[in-house]
Amino acid sequence: MSLLEVNDLRVRFHGTAPDHYAVNGVSFSMEQGDILGLVGESGTGKTVTAMCISGLLPREKAYRSGNILLDQTEIFDCTEAELNRILGSDITVVFQEPMTSFNPVYRIGRQVEEGLYVHEKGLDRAQKKARALEAMRRAGLADAEEVYRKYPHELSGGMLQRAMIAAAIVTNPKLLIADEITTALDVTIQAQIIDLLLDLNRKEGMSILFISHDLRVVRRLCSHVIVMQKGRIVEHGRTDDVFAHPEHSYTRHLIEAIPSRDKRVNEDE
Numbered sequence: 001m002s003l004l005e006v007n008d009l010r011v012r013f014h015g016t017a018p019d020h021y022a023v024n025g026v027s028f029s030m031e032q033g034d035i036l037g038l039v040g041e042s043g044t045g046k047t048v049t050a051m052c053i054s055g056l057l058p059r060e061k062a063y064r065s066g067n068i069l070l071d072q073t074e075i076f077d078c079t080e081a082e083l084n085r086i087l088g089s090d091i092t093v094v095f096q097e098p099m100t101s102f103n104p105v106y107r108i109g110r111q112v113e114e115g116l117y118v119h120e121k122g123l124d125r126a127q128k129k130a131r132a133l134e135a136m137r138r139a140g141l142a143d144a145e146e147v148y149r150k151y152p153h154e155l156s157g158g159m160l161q162r163a164m165i166a167a168a169i170v171t172n173p174k175l176l177i178a179d180e181i182t183t184a185l186d187v188t189i190q191a192q193i194i195d196l197l198l199d200l201n202r203k204e205g206m207s208i209l210f211i212s213h214d215l216r217v218v219r220r221l222c223s224h225v226i227v228m229q230k231g232r233i234v235e236h237g238r239t240d241d242v243f244a245h246p247e248h249s250y251t252r253h254l255i256e257a258i259p260s261r262d263k264r265v266n267e268d269e
C-alpha cells in the first residue's frame with residue numbers, strides 16, 4: 001500500500017475562468033522512503049498540489065476533484081478536526097520563507113515545540129523541551145540549547161531553515177513536504193540542507209516531497225522526479241532516467257538551462 005496516492009487531481013479557484021485549472025489531472029504515488037522531486041516553471045501548480053495533499057486548500061476556496069489517499073485516509077473527505085490531526089503529525093510542510101513562517105515575538109524553542117502542543121498533549125513541559133532539542137539536533141543545530149532560547153531575528157538564514165525543519169520533524173511525520181526551502185539560501189547552505197534531508201531519509205526513512213525550481217538540487221536529492229507544466233505532469237520517472245533521456249521538450253529545455261559548470265560537476269561525481 002502506497003504512503004501517498006494522488007489520483008486525477010484537478011483544482012480550479014473560485015472566481016477564475018471556467019477552463020483555468022491550476023492543477024489539471026495530476027496523478028502520482030509515493031512509497032514510504034521515497035524522495036520525490038516536483039519541478040516546473042512558476043505558476044504551474046506545484047504549491048497548489050502540495051496544499052491539497054496537506055489539506056490546506058478548503059473547498060470554500062476552490063473546486064477540487066480527484067482524490068488523495070495519505071496512508072489510506074481520503075484527504076478530501078476529512079473533517080476539519082481530522083485534517084488538524086493529520087497535518088503536523090502524519091504530514092508536515094515547510095515553506096520557502098522561514099522569516100515569515102516563524103513568529104518574531106516567540107523564542108525558537110517554543111515554536112519548534114508547537115506541533116507537540118497540538119499532537120502530543122500528554123507530554124509535560126520538560127518532555128516537550130527534550131523532544132524539541134532532539135529535533136533541533138537531528139536538524140543539524142549542534143548548539144540546540146542556545147538556539148532554543150533565541151528569537152528568529154537572531155539566527156542566520158541557514159539556521160532558521162534548520163529550525164523550520166526541526167519544527168517539521170518534531171512529531172516524526174511520515175511525509176515531509178518541502179516547498180522551495182532551499183531557493184533563498186546560498187549554495188553552501190543549500191548543500192548542507194540537502195545533506196540533512198538525505199540523512200533524515202536514510203536514517204529515519206522519512207518520505208519527502210521536494211518542490212523546487214532547481215534541477216541541480218533535485219538531481220542530488222530525489223530518487224524520482226515529476227516535471228509539471230501548466231497544471232499537468234509532462235514527465236515522471238526515476239531521476240537518473242529523466243536526466244539521461246528526457247522525453248519531453250520542456251524537460252530538455254530545463255536540463256539545458258542548468259549552467260554547464262554544474263553539469264560537469266555532476267558528471268564527475
Ligand SMILES: Nc1ncnc2c1ncn2[C@@H]1O[C@H](COP(=O)(O)OP(=O)(O)OP(=O)(O)O)[C@@H](O)[C@H]1O
Nearest residue numbers: 013016022040041042043044045046047048049213
Ligand atoms: N489563492 C489563489 N487564488 C487564485 N488562483 C491561485 C491561488 N493560488 C494559486 N493560484 C493559481 O494557481 C496556479 C498554480 O499556482 P502555484 O502556486 O501552485 O504555482 P507553483 O508551481 O507553486 O509556482 P511557483 O514556482 O512560483 O511557486 C497559478 O496560476 C496561480 O495563479
Ligand SMILES: [Mg+2]
Nearest residue numbers: 046047048179
Ligand atoms: Mg509554489
